[in-house]
Amino acid sequence: MPSRPLSQIVSSCLEGDESAWREFVDLHSRLVYSIPRRNGFDASACDDIFQDVFLAAYKSLDSLRDAQSVPKWLITTTVRACAKHAKKSKLRLPEPIPGAPDEAEIDRQERLSELHRGLDELGGRCKELLIAIHCRPVSTGYDQLSEELGIPRGSIGPTRQRCLEKLARILRSQSDPAALGP
Structure with a gap:
């Protein structure tokens, strides 16, 4: 990384x-x-x-x-x-x-590698939440996520959105530090 x-x-x-x-x-x-x-x-x-x-x-x-x-x-x-x-x-x-792998597969692997680096930089609760929501083979309901992660059910959606926004900023900064903005 x-x-x-x-x-x-x-x-x-x-x-x-x-x-x-x-x-x-x-x-x-x-x-x-x-x-x-x-x-x-x-x-x-x-x-x-x-x-x-x-x-x-x-x-x-x-x-x-x-x-x-x-x-x-x-x-x-x-x-x-x-x-x-x-x-x-x-x-x-x-x-x-x-x-x-062809060039498209190599590109996909590069993007996946960038995502992993971004998640590692994000770290903590956000990384845990995003992986729990998006990387499980079977969809997990908010009730189960709330219990597993110790997050109130009503906070999962807004927290997920904030975490995705942070991850997007990290990914933009990996490719262009000027993209961070104010």
Whole structure:
């Protein structure tokens, strides 16, 4: 989980902050490494592609300030690096593995990861309430929630609304700290 919004991490990287660069790489390493792995490259080739992608990211940091576009940019750059590596090695780029996640699935996983980070930042009673309401396989009634969470039944709806608003602010701040507003 990043300790700050991605746009701040990128800004710190541009100012030469080595710990910010490590944070940037750590935040995106699984995403970048997964693409050559799922396309059948061996560990050595995956490492080469990984280095190529993050070198390109380092050189392009000033254009990566839009936090929303970073994962898509990294995916595109990684796919291109895979093709370049395959061509350079005179390898035929393998067909995508059946059942491997496509770009839409990767986007979904990124959004889910952002949601989890937001819930972790939200913490406490709000996190507990939102998970109890929205993440159970079977819908739970307000009477049961009231009993389980120790919240008066009539307070669950308004509390849920306030918690969702806080979560929305957190999610906006993760992608753009200026979105917090006053």
